[in-house]
Amino acid sequence: MPLRPLEPAPVPESVRHADPPSGPEDPRRSDVDEWGRSERVRSLARRLYAPVYSKWFRAEWEHLERVPPEGGALLVGNHAGAVPSDAPVIMHGIETELGRPVYGLADYFFRKVPVVGTLWSRAGGIPARPDNAYRLLHDQHQLALVFPEGVKGPSKPWADRYQLRRFGRGGFVELAMRAGVPVVPIAIVGSEETMPVLWQLPQLADLFGLPYVPVTANMLLMGPLGIVVPFPAKLRLRVLEPITFDVEPHRERYQKSRVMEESERIRQSMQAALYDMLGDRRSIWFG
């Protein structure tokens, strides 16, 4: 029993020809980007952090011009101090000096923590995942900051200060190769002394599900305040020569031996720079 097709009837206006919202007003009310970063929050953070940066740590850069003024680049730093000050200092320094946003890649652990996770995200923090980094570096030509030592850096004991840990599995090199961007190593001196780790409390860390729970010199001297207040060590940062890899980008995998070799070479160059800078340092507090 075939149905005779009727004349195409008018379909409700809302279904087919809904006009985009009228009026020129932009529906957006915040400036939070697709990563969760907000330039307004960042600029507020920069204003609050400026005295810490210039008065407390008196941060000083060498060769800041080596950070590319445009295009994607993977910034790589040494990570130290129980609650590391290196990430905010690098991000603050580059954003104020070069006027470029820096996205800090860190363990997704932060994302789970209420308030902290949201603030971290608004301030430019991103979970360190290969697909995030690729999109950021390759598709959007941004600066991303990673600490290849990961949690092994800030949790290392005082006796091992300025001894770079293993650089993970060289994932950052593979990322830069895939995205076709240079790696820009940054050596930081002074961060170890901002919050020296004396002991570890692994039982407590297990209990709270934290990556590590240290007892720091700051806690012994300042009590609970020492959890957040670093010592005013002089911070010196040296940007090393950017490294470009002569490989074809966008590949799924790269030769592991090549990746590990490059990773180790970068680690050694940063270690050498640290020793060089420490050799020049006359005082922990005055540089």
Add this chain to the structure above:
Amino acid sequence: MGGRVLVTGADTFWGGRMIQALEADAGIDVLLGLGTRAPMVAFERAEFVRADQTYSILSRIVNAARIDTVIHTFMLVDSTQASARTIHEVNVIGTMNLLAAAGAPCSSVRQLVVKSSGLVYGSTEMDPATFTEETPRARSPRTDVERSLVEAEGMVSDFAEENPTSIVAVLRFANVLGTGIVTSISKNLARPCCPSIFGYDPLLQFVEAGDVVRALEYVMKRRLSGTFNVAGAGRLPWSEVASICGTRLLPLPPVRPALAIAPLVRLGIYGFPPELAALLRFGRGMDTSRLVDAGFEYRYTSAGAVQAFARSLRLHRSTGRRPSAYVYEHDVEQFFRHSPSVDRLVDTPDG
């Protein structure tokens, strides 16, 4: 272009909208709607067939009407609207029967379009900021809806592999906002206060209801195959969504938020399924470039969809009324379709 189309879930919001959209297309000779209850909207020329949830009579219908295109919209994505068992029956068993009918040796089905959801990606702290169609889930699904959708999609991809000559498309939609569709999110946003989880302000992506129908129609007519994310461009924090909709945030404790809001959910004031609890912590972002590159044009961005929804909320608050509901009357439909007394050339349904 398929001339003999079957739309599942014709009694649901999406099936109804889909049929209305396809009715205008003169290239479609036969348009069948399959549903378990009476349809919510009036059809002009589509025929409605009532079936049980699991579509056990489907293969007979497909063969009898020599259906060549199936649009599978009957997938439950809101766990507040059905029990876990119903969700399983509809999403998994329903899809299974559909695929069995479409894949039978004598079947005439050449094209299958499935309406799935971004829920198949889940929402966890380990997620990437943006899911492409190829990004796997960070964790295996834990809720009934997600599990059933992942399972149903798995069956669809098996079907596509076994029937290489068929065109199979799966569309994964972001959270939908629009006039006329009620989801947990839209229900919450319509209240003076809407739940959030204290300390979290996730980024969400939305798609406008009209764009959902247009995307399904586009994929069907262009005969696209593969998986496609469908979501408006951009994403915005939950706090901003609430602010555009003119509602305040009601922060729930980060520990067991569902328990805290349970009494209000029980009273029917809010919807708070486990999927929403996860979404309100970690959000979800989807890469939509594949469908955009295939030529589809969205009418609304994510923020635009939220704003359009806010406008409809304000309109509803001002006038205090909803569009009058259509009631399916079998005898009336039969009269209009088959009675010799009706002059079908001048007949304008709805009067």
